Amino acid sequence: MIAPDELRRIASWSRELTEAEFEEARRGISLKSYGKGSYICHVGDRLDSWTGVADGLVKMSTTSKTGKAATLAGMRAGAWFGEGTVIKGELRRYELVALRETRLALMRRSSFLWLFEHSAAFNRFLVHQFNERLAQFIALAETERTLDSTGRLARNLAWLFNPTLYPDQDRTLAISQEELGLLAGMSRQIANQGLSKLAELGLVELGHGSVTILDLDRLVRYEG
DNA sequence: GCATTAACAGCCG
DNA sequence: CGGCTGTTAATGC
Numbered sequence: 268m269i270a271p272d273e274l275r276r277i278a279s280w281s282r283e284l285t286e287a288e289f290e291e292a293r294r295g296i297s298l299k300s301y302g303k304g305s306y307i308c309h310v311g312d313r314l315d316s317w318t319g320v321a322d323g324l325v326k327m328s329t330t331s332k333t334g335k336a337a338t339l340a341g342m343r344a345g346a347w348f349g350e351g352t353v354i355k356g357e358l359r360r361y362e363l364v365a366l367r368e369t370r371l372a373l374m375r376r377s378s379f380l381w382l383f384e385h386s387a388a389f390n391r392f393l394v395h396q397f398n399e400r401l402a403q404f405i406a407l408a409e410t411e412r413t414l415d416s417t418g419r420l421a422r423n424l425a426w427l428f429n430p431t432l433y434p435d436q437d438r439t440l441a442i443s444q445e446e447l448g449l450l451a452g453m454s455r456q457i458a459n460q461g462l463s464k465l466a467e468l469g470l471v472e473l474g475h476g477s478v479t480i481l482d483l484d485r486l487v488r489y490e491g
Numbered sequence: 492g493c494a495t496t497a498a499c500a501g502c503c504g
Numbered sequence: 505c506g507g508c509t510g511t512t513a514a515t516g517c
Contacts (some may be wrong), residue, residue, distance in 0.1 A: 475503050
């Protein structure tokens with residue numbers, strides 16, 4: 268059970284629900300905290316809750332057969348994910364790690380399925396979210412081989428500030444350059460060079476263990 | 492050329 | 505002190 272104000276704060280979709288739907292969501296959600304670096308789940312876990320990031324930063328990653336770690340996505344506060352595994356009742360295919368102190372909102376499967384059956388607003392949110400993710404996926408396929416490392420970094424960084432997926436206002440993200448490198452598929456040193464270049468161009472501002480976005484529009488479109 | 496790993500000094504929290 | 509940054513050197517595709 269979660270307080271109404273808290274739910275409205277962390278879930279944009281909750282603000283569109285009817286009163287009855289909102290109550291079902293509220294009753295089905297509990298909050299859980301994770302320390303920096305701790306695992307939320309491993310591959311093969313049965314985490315059958317639909318999951319929202321209330322505060323913090325989560326990375327979705329895999330480890331290849333050769334032992335190489337790759338980050339597939341970073342999720343900031345406001346992100347909701349896992350509907351695939353909840354709907355299909357599958358096991359988790361990726362690792363989830365809290366990159367810093369993080370609080371998650373866990374919605375039990377029965378509440379998710381009830382909203383999925385009954386709420387037009389809830390389904391509208393899911394469709395918008397699928398759309399946004401698909402657009403990102405297509406952009407990835409399109410530009411992966413044409414952008415240089417700085418371009419790929421810029422795109423990955425901009426994704427963390429997708430206003431549909433993460434509707435909060437905060438322009439500053441606490442993340443190390445090493446994690447940004449993992450996210451963009453490059454070494455820490457190359458990520459550092461790319462960030463310096465983006466900072467020179469006035470697109471971002473670098474802090475110690477943090478990045479502030481100054482010009483999201485230009486960052487999204489950066490092509491070198 | 493452009494990337495990777497290793498190493499290291501320096502700085503911040 | 506521990507973690508992160510910024511830089512350089514050696515090496516590889």
